[in-house]
Amino acid sequence: MVTIPLLYRKEKVRIAQISCGTEWSGIQPELDKVAELVGAEIFFPEASLEEIELGVEKLGFSPVSHSLRVMLGQAIALENYRDVDGILLLTCFRCAEGSLTRTVLRRYLQGRFNLPIITYSYTERTKAENLLLRLEALANLIRKRPLLEVKRQEGVSLGLDSGSSWTKAVLMEEGEVVGFSALPTTDILDTALKVVEKAVNGAKTRFSVGSDPVGVTGYGRHLLGPKFNAKVAMEEITVCAKGATFLTDQHTGDATIIDIGGNDNKAISTHDGIPYNFTVGGVCAGASGRFLEVAAARLGVSVNELGELALRGNPSNIRMNAYCIVFGIQDIVAALAAGAKKEDVAAAACFSVAEQFFEQQLQEIEVRSPIIEIGGTSLNRGLVRAIEKITHSQVKVPPHSQFAGAVGAAVLASNA
DSSP: OOOSSSOOOOOEEEEEEEEEEEETOOOHHHHHHHHHHTEEEEEOOOOHHHHHHHHHHTTTTSSHHHHHHHHHHHHGGGGOOOOEEEEEEEEEETTTHHHHHHHHHHHHHHHOOOOEEEEEEEEEEEEEEHHHHHHHHHHHHOOOOOHHOOOOSEEEEEEEEEOOSSSEEEEETTTTEEEEEEOOSSHOOOOOOOOHHHHTTTTTOOOOTTTOOOOOOEETHHHHHHHHOOOOEHHHHHHHHHHHHHTTOOOEEEEEEEEEOOHHHHHHHHEEEEEEEEEOSSSGGGHHHHHHHHHHHTTTSSHHHHHHHHHTOGGGGGGOSSSSSSHHHHHHHHHHHHTTTHHHHHHHHHHHHHHHHHHHTTGOOOOSEEEESSSSGGHHHHHHHHHHHHHTOOOETTGGGGGGHHHHHHHHHHOO
8 A cells, every 4th residue: 555645636647548358357446546646537539330340441450359340439539528637548468469559559649749658567566656657647748747847946946866776966056967976775764864964965056855855766765754844755767858958958959768776767758858658667577677787786896887898799699588587697696617718698688678678668759869778787898788789779877967957956946
């Protein structure tokens, strides 16, 4: 059960749910819980038989599953609804046909409606806690669009990103990062106090909690918001997108933002600096930064050194294609036992994470150039190169890329 207080008490936002199997899988009650928390009203577009048949014809896709065909009809029927604020597009993780249906529908809906869209492949064990970030982000994109349109950071403000693995803080003044700090997350409040103190002490700028604006994001945002009297306490999707576009001056046009984190991964499409399509997840740790940490430890190097090793290696010399972190490490152990070079193993580990991120998440959004990589793993040059090879695109890594979430929080707080 989610135990945080009701996040929004103002007027509800209307979200159209186009999905398959959420009732028999048992996750619909979890969705309803989260909708109540974020002040959202979920409704299901009603599709007639004619609209279902038209969906198959119009979208040029005819799934075998009747339930998936109904989803196509729901997309057509959405034209009949005028009071829609966002779209929730869901199918089961184990269903390959469902994945294809999501992709077809996402492209169609993005072409027809100027609405933010969440795409997600759920399991029968998905709980409200797993869904909260996604629906909260969707609600923020709807409610806080004017704030998200800001392009400048003014005065002095502090951004705090309380992540699952690391807690980061930045102090900003007139658009520049003047102080920053990061520590592994242990006790949420204690770690936050330490990184804030280090960031403030490392800057020549005077800052006072309570007088100057503070923005918080990350897993600890609900605890830290009241503690720091934060003007903004927002989930990572909108905040990281703001930080990434701010650091790259990508306020106009399109971009794709990727963050391969220690606990979850994010892929976000933006237009004029505002997210309009995103996905969060990664079902297995083999596609996360955590796998790179374990791989680096097995090779006896740091994560950043793993990236440098990877630049000198050839990933095609090592067979490594396991979604599971356990099987991935088994591949590493077997390769080293067979006499493989450390450089090749490092390159294969980076390439494996990039491949899985592409398969699991970049397929879920509309990828548009430029691609911007943020988060701690953006400092791993081997991973960046692997993503470039797989996407056939140049990847931008901005200054302070690992602090993008904290930067976004500081920018938003200065304008709130």
